[in-house]
Amino acid sequence: MEAENENRSKWIKVRLKPSEEILLNKRFKKSTFQNVSEFGRAMILGKPVTIIHRDKSxxxxxxxxxxxxxxxxxxxxxLxxxxRNINSAHxxxxxxxxxxxxTIINGKLEPSITQIKERMNKYADLWSQKLKVEKA
Incomplete structure (x- = not known):
């Protein structure tokens, strides 16, 4: 129980090349940690590190x-x-x-709604193809 309440009083100094520091910061930014110290401790002590993956495609x-x-x-x-205007003018x-x-508005809406449905179907097809590729 005492080990859990201990303050972190020991320092470990690590020297990095500029390229290593850039790599460390890139990996830290992709993680869920709030600061580099927590990230470094987790890496050194072999604790699980959660990386956020963002699909830029x-x-x-x-x-x-x-x-x-x-x-x-x-x-x-x-619409x-x-x-509202029709109801108030009844x-x-x-x-x-x-x-x-x-009637005119409805005539203008139909092509837009059809176009939106076609685009949504196209994206759904792309999404399902991508999921099939990832499972394979």
């Missing part, structure tokens, strides 16, 4: 998905505004005008 896909989500939000907002002569506008 998916950056393009993620950017495209963000744009698609933004486009869907804009479409949803426009909500149109429906029984007025403007109702027919709003219904025509909703």
């Amino acid at each position: 998916m950056d393009e896909v993620l950017e495209e998905l963000i744009l698609l989500r933004r486009e869907l939000n804009f479409i949803g907002n426009n 909500n505004q149109a429906v 029984g007025f002569p403007d109702t027919r005008l709003w219904m025509n506008l909703l």
Whole structure:
């Protein structure tokens, strides 16, 4: 029990070449440790080191998905505004005008929604191919 409460009072000095320091810092930055001391202790004492792996090949896909989500939000907002106006104009002569506008909006939405679905299917196919390759 006393060993657990001991302060770290012993120093070990290690000299590194500049290239070794760069390599150490690169590996440290990919780890989940908060500082280099913890990382170094874990490496020296043979404790498990968790490395964060980021698949940079998916950056393009993620950017495209963000744009698609933004486009869907804009479409949803426009549609909500149109429906709100139709509901508020119910029984007025403007109702027919709003219904025509909703038909036009729907006509413009269909190609965008179809395009989004096609892109999502393409990315799903790419993702599943990548998973199949990783399992093999």
